[in-house]
Amino acid sequence: MSVERILEGLARREPAALARAITLVENQRDGFERVLSHAHGLLGRSGARRIGITGPPGAGKSTLTEALIQRFRAQGLSVGVVAVDPTSPFTGGALLGDRIRMESVSLDPQVFIRSMATRGAHGGLATTTEEVADLLEAFGFQRIIVETVGVGQTELDIARTAETTVLVLVPESGDGIQTLKAGVMEIADLYVVNKSDRAGADKLRQEVEVMLGIRRGNAFRHVAPHHAQPTRSDRRTGGSQQSDSWEPPVLATVASTGAGVDELAAALDRHHAYLEASGQLGERRRRRLADRTRAVLERGVRRWLVEATRAEELLRQRLDEVADGLRSPYDVAAEILDQVKTGVVK
């Protein structure tokens, strides 16, 4: 399918053209930036919102995604999903199985699900995923869910391209110390303890709340003074209205039965309202656009370096010297860069 044909198909809202456009972007084939540039002009029209869902393998992210899709569909909203699963670093292959959990919505024409493998991209995966989300939004989907296994920096980056990031944990995720560790626990706007009908769920939920409290410096705020009326604030309902900072709520769900999903959907709405009211929506958008422009520029430079200059060839010539210890990688890189700059290897 040619780029022209894809653009025509997108204008006619053909799902097959959307699928083809995603492939084009995923593989960075000729014309992909044209398609993206076109899509960019269509963003922000349908009041679309992006939700990132991350968490350890087996936490129930896909099942929760299905439950959210059902919920959005009941509200008459169309939903696009990007489900990212890891590529094997050894074979380059991948098994993408997130669709299995989303069977109930698989025939709904207002739902589009696309599985993506991480393909060992050089940190460019977050950009590609965001670009795929752009295509879904430009196509007219009103809710975009990006689901990814939250096990590393890349996955965190992907999740952060969404306006609202949800971290899904399960009672088996570990004890309180896990929740104190840096990284994955710091990025979420909403915390979900899924499979909350299992033993240990309440404890985990409590520990996450304490951890969030420690980070804010008010861990004991909910511990009532002795003999006083217990105070259980509205924190769990997701961010207090009076304060202008968002306090991430810790929610309990059983995705497989749908328990707690309404509360999750409500919390997503509240977070979006908070972003809007606090002006952060615009701020985050500006930051994302700056990041995107930088990423596209970097990608272009890397491409140019490989295609238009003889940098790779020069590297091959010098590699023996580096391998023999005569020169360091730094010397050679500096030499290549010098030559590229002065146009010698152009």
Add this chain to the structure above:
Amino acid sequence: MPGSPLKRPIRVLVAKPGLDGHDRGAKVVAAALRDAGMEVIYTGLHQTPEMIAQAAIQEDVDVVGLSILSGAHLTLFPRVKQLLVEAGRDDVLVTGGGIIPPEDIDALRKQGIGRLFGPGTPTAELVKYIEEWAAEHVSA
């Protein structure tokens, strides 16, 4: 890699249409294709042809592999193929395996279905078949 058009992985949808619940074969095939460097979208049991076609279109796969042990192959394979053609995806290879008599394989072949593999086929054979097909039919 940046720049040079990366050799992209072949994308395959592995699905089990119909009512039988034996998915060991489909899983073995899915794992073998993954290990051969392909991106395998696995959709699991009890899929209708409509669900399979819809998934194949959204996932923009090159190949659809169906595992059918229920005896309904003469209905299911052509139906999936037909739905793909209707959606403008006549370029997708529909192949698969199961308990399928040789005369039915011939009949299906005439309807545009690819090679079908019986029980006991070494996985290397279908990997080779898909790789060779892709080399010939899939552009970059």
